[in-house]
Amino acid sequence: MEQLRKTLKVHNLRTTTCREDVLSTFISKKNALSHGDLEGALGESYDRVTIYRTLKTFLEKGIIHKVLDDEGLRYALCSHSCSEEKHQHDHIHFKCNTCGETNCLENQHIPEVQLPQGYLPEHFNLLIQGTCPKCNN
Amino acid sequence: MEQLRKTLKVHNLRTTTCREDVLSTFISKKNALSHGDLEGALGESYDRVTIYRTLKTFLEKGIIHKVLDDEGLRYALCSHSCSEEKHQHDHIHFKCNTCGETNCLENQHIPEVQLPQGYLPEHFNLLIQGTCPKCNN
């Protein structure tokens, strides 16, 4: 609760119930969420547009990052505090084709890649699809 | 020309002008294309729905594969003939933030990744964003 407000304040964002709710949804759900997921989780509490804008703001401020998915965009919390200036995301995303959840594997880093001459890499996004431990019984 | 028909026939698809045009657009453009890109390239020749269905069919038959992108889905030709049964895509996709093009780096393979216990990886999709040789002058 108090932690949420602190996170918002650190990123120079006003405390509003929508932002608190969106942020706490990310924290409690743990996995990557699409705009639709949030709309479902928050019910009729907020206008669709407000949720879109909240996501956009959080993205810009470095509170969440994009997670590429084969059926649309999702978002997940940044763990190591990212800032407006620099984002650091070199971890792997895993999508389970059984339960459909996509999660950040914070401790699994994307390995070094050798690119041909002339390519200047800046951001990396690795999605691995398969079966997660929960569904792999 | 004849090659297009052969490709379609190999995958048990009827030869239609739409399929020929979509396929030849992929071949000539070389980079990954979104549905909108194709709609733009093909003009008013075909109904939007038909292009959607063509993409879906090509995906299922293993003629093209999905390319994850931070602003939506794109598609690119499968180089090593994939089939309906098995797809093999372990190459890297590179998106240039200057010209906006996304390309398959067919020769750059995604390195081995060590996943925690219980994860069963099946498909890999690595998108690297940055500057491509053409824009990096």
Add this chain to the structure above:
DNA sequence: AAAGTAATGCAACAATGTTTCATATGCAAC
């Protein structure tokens, strides 16, 4: 408490993707 700034809700719109069904087309068999 007042003023200024930022966030929200609403409406309208734009873009993207899907479904149904009648029609047209490709293809194989004759």
Add this chain to the structure above:
DNA sequence: GTTGCATATGAAACATTGTTGCATTACTTT
């Protein structure tokens, strides 16, 4: 070549997703 069948297409309608402008509301600073 013609016929018949299976499949692909176009059109309309709809569903979903994302964006923009503007008036109202709510936070913040003084």
